[in-house]
Amino acid sequence: MKKKDLSYSINWSKKSLNTRVIHVGGEPDQATGAIMPPIFQTSTYVQKSPGIHSGYEYTRTHNPTRTRLEECLASAENGKYATVTASGLSATMLIMHALPANSTILVGDDVYGGTYRIFNTIFNSLHKFIFVNTTDQKILKQELKKYQPALLWIETPTNPLLKITDLEFAITEAKKYNALVLVDNTFMSPYFQNPLKFGADIILHSMTKYINGHSDVVGGALIVNDQKIHKELFRLQNSIGPCASPFDSWLVLRGIKTLAVRMQRHQENAIKIANFLEKNKKVERVIYPGLESHPQHSVAKKQMSGFGGMITFFLRGGIKESRKFLESVQIFSLAESLGGVESLIEHPAIMTHASIPEKVRTKLGISNNLIRLSVGIEDCDDLISDLKNAFKNCQ
Numbered sequence: 550m551k552k553k554d555l556s557y558s559i560n561w562s563k564k565s566l567n568t569r570v571i572h573v574g575g576e577p578d579q580a581t582g583a584i585m586p587p588i589f590q591t592s593t594y595v596q597k598s599p600g601i602h603s604g605y606e607y608t609r610t611h612n613p614t615r616t617r618l619e620e621c622l623a624s625a626e627n628g629k630y631a632t633v634t635a636s637g638l639s640a641t642m643l644i645m646h647a648l649p650a651n652s653t654i655l656v657g658d659d660v661y662g663g664t665y666r667i668f669n670t671i672f673n674s675l676h677k678f679i680f681v682n683t684t685d686q687k688i689l690k691q692e693l694k695k696y697q698p699a700l701l702w703i704e705t706p707t708n709p710l711l712k713i714t715d716l717e718f719a720i721t722e723a724k725k726y727n728a729l730v731l732v733d734n735t736f737m738s739p740y741f742q743n744p745l746k747f748g749a750d751i752i753l754h755s756m757t758k759y760i761n762g763h764s765d766v767v768g769g770a771l772i773v774n775d776q777k778i779h780k781e782l783f784r785l786q787n788s789i790g791p792c793a794s795p796f797d798s799w800l801v802l803r804g805i806k807t808l809a810v811r812m813q814r815h816q817e818n819a820i821k822i823a824n825f826l827e828k829n830k831k832v833e834r835v836i837y838p839g840l841e842s843h844p845q846h847s848v849a850k851k852q853m854s855g856f857g858g859m860i861t862f863f864l865r866g867g868i869k870e871s872r873k874f875l876e877s878v879q880i881f882s883l884a885e886s887l888g889g890v891e892s893l894i895e896h897p898a899i900m901t902h903a904s905i906p907e908k909v910r911t912k913l914g915i916s917n918n919l920i921r922l923s924v925g926i927e928d929c930d931d932l933i934s935d936l937k938n939a940f941k942n943c944q
């Protein structure tokens with residue numbers, strides 16, 4: 550968009566993320582001065598003369614509201630370009646089409662269930678996927694050398710086991726073979742982790758989660774520094790069509806303004822709850838990157854500026870006890886997804902990860918007594934008393 554009178558004359562890249570998520574892409578409306586930008590709810594744009602327009606022709610290609618969000622997201626990840634898509638998975642789809650056919654892709658073995666499904670049931674006819682434990686440096690090094698993949702796909706922390714991959718190590722190794730590196734940064738959000746800093750080429754977000762933060766939008770984003778990659782993603786987005794709607798883009802622009810305060814509170818609550826669970830006799834084990842008991846706690850401290858709001862724990866017992874527990878909570882809502890202001894609880898083996906074959910789930914450690922919490926920003930004492938009641942109920 551052209552710079553006009555009400556444009557800011559501030560160099561935002563020098564400002565903190567807390568400030569950037571509020572102001573980048575959030576300039577007042579040029580025409581009216583409205584501090585909240587309007588929603589350009591339009592599919593097409595009138596031209597003065599054939600081919601003479603203000604940079605916008607058709608909303609699948611471009612939309613001013615989406616452009617604003619793309620500016621904001623690029624800035625949030627300290628990147629140059631962002632592409633906003635209709636969902637996280639459609640962002641994944643664009644990446645799959647951006648690679649030459651028959652590419653070899655090395656993928657973390659504990660990725661989001663939908664990522665696993667799209668690779669194994671949709672794009673397995675186009676590319677070759679090798680699943681590997683990216684948190685094991687020896688194995689990762691070996692497999693990179695063996696397969697010399699076109700792309701290394703890392704999700705860190707993973708879902709639901711919150712395994713952490715050392716980004717500096719993984720990216721350095723991948724670069725020895727000129728592999729592109731994509732990091733799915735959905736769980737940490739740009740507030741706690743910025744993988745471009747470690748040399749990642751592409752950041753993927755499901756905006757559905759922390760970026761929007763209000764459980765009212767499904768959306769995705771890809772952030773890159775390389776103009777060539779960005780142009781290719783733009784071409785694919787326009788040619789295939791999974792663009793986010795103007796209204797959804799606007800909602801995310803609204804949601805992301807509070808990213809910093811939300812993430813702070815998510816983490817504050819999660820630390821208290823993780824400690825509470827770790828002391829509870831009915832809990833076998835708690836996984837939270839902020840706990841010293843987490844196997845990669847030191848890697849987490851090194852590459853993240855915080856530990857996020859996701860907690861996984863193993864309840865003593867099996868499917869029966871887990872079911873009872875999940876039915877007993879009242880403030881935590883039993884639902885898939887994560888990253889919203891409200892606390893959610895779920896059972897990966899039955900819910901989010903049901904599309905992963907049981908044998909694979911067991912091998913990964915997604916057992917029937919594993920429960921995942923997306924800790925919201927409610928009052929923490931209320932959340933803890935809700936969990937206490939549920940524990941009482943499953944006696």
Ligand SMILES: *Cc1c(COP(=O)(O)O)cnc(C)c1O
Pocket residue numbers: 636637638639661663664704708733735736754755756757758767768769
């Ligand atoms: C939800 C999620 C996705 C997929 O995003 P959608 O917006 O649901 O399509 C990808 N990766 C992670 C880590 C997720 O949590």
